[in-house]
Amino acid sequence: MEKEFFLLGKEPGATVVHLLGEKSKKADNMDLWVWKENDTSEYTIKFAYKILEEDAQGDVVALYKSFWRIKEQPSSLFTAWMVMEDKIATKANLERSGINLGSNICCLCEEDEETTSRLFCACRSAWLVWSKCYEWVGWASTNHWEPEKHFINFKLSGINEVVNQIWGCVWIAVVEEVWKHRNKKFLKMVG
Template sequence: MWRASLDRLATKEALRYRNINVGVGACALCSEVEETVDHLFFGCRVACGVWDAIGSWCKVPRFFVFSFSDVLHAIDDLPYTNKKKEILRGIIAIACWQIWKARNEKVFNGLDINVVHIVSDVKSLAYLWFKSRHKGGSIAWRNWCMFDFPLM
C-alpha cells in the first residue's frame, strides 16, 4: 500500500518512464487505457467490479475514489466505529494486494482474471487476517461472509 500510495509500483507507465520496453502500455486487466497505479486500482473496470462487490459485502455506501489518498479519506469520513474502520482498512489493503497479484498473474502467466475469484480471495484472506488480530474470541466464517458480528 505504501509503495502504491507513493506511485512506486512497476506499472507499465512507470516502466516506460524508466525507458524499459513493455510493448503496449495498456492496462493488463482491461486493456482500455494506460496502466497507471491509480487506474489499475481504482479506474479499471476489473478493479471497479472488485470494489463494488466488496462494498456490497461490507454494507458500506458506494464511494468514488481516484487515488490511494482518496480511499483513506473516504474510510475516515464514514460514520462507523474505529473498529469497523480498522477492519475496512485491512480489507482494502488485502483487496489492493489481490488486484496487484491478479494483474501479475495475467502479465506473467497469461491467466484470465475473474472478479468473483479476486473477491473470494479477499474475503478468505481478510477472514484469516481478522481472526489472527482479533483478541476477543473467534468469529464464525458464516458471520464473516455476512459481515455481521457484534464487534462493529
C-alpha cells in the same frame, strides 16, 4: 449613479464620502490589511506557502498514521504503501523509468494505459471488486481515482476505530490481490 459622478463633475470618491456623511471619514486613521500569521504582520508569499505546506503535511501525516496502525502483513502493507505513493511497477511507471514493454495497456481490462490510479481504482475489474466490498457492508459510495483519496474514502463513517482498522485491512488485502492478479496476467502475456 455613475452618470451622476460625471454630470456633477466630481470624483467618485468625493461623492461617496458626501453620500455617506462626514462621520465615516477618518483622516487620521489609515485603512490597511494586517497579516496575523507572523510576528512582522507583513504578508509574504514565502510565509503563506509555508502555512499551506504545513497544512498539507498535517493531512499526509494523519493519513499515514492511520495507515501504518493497521494490523496487516508487512508485505501487504508495503505493497499498499507503494500504490499510495505511486511507486509500484505499473507499465506507465516502468516506461517512465526507461523500461519499454511494447504496450502499456492495462493487463486487467485491456482498455487504457496501466497507471497506478487506473489499475487500482479506475479499471473496470478493480472497480467491480471495490463495488462488491461496498455491497458487502451495504454502503453506497463513489470511487476516487487516486489511491490515497480512495483509502481515505474507504473508511466507514459513524463506525469506531477498531472496525475501521479491520476495514483498512480489507482495503490493503484488495490492493494486494489486485496486484497479484495483475502480475499473473502480465506474466502470461509476456511468457
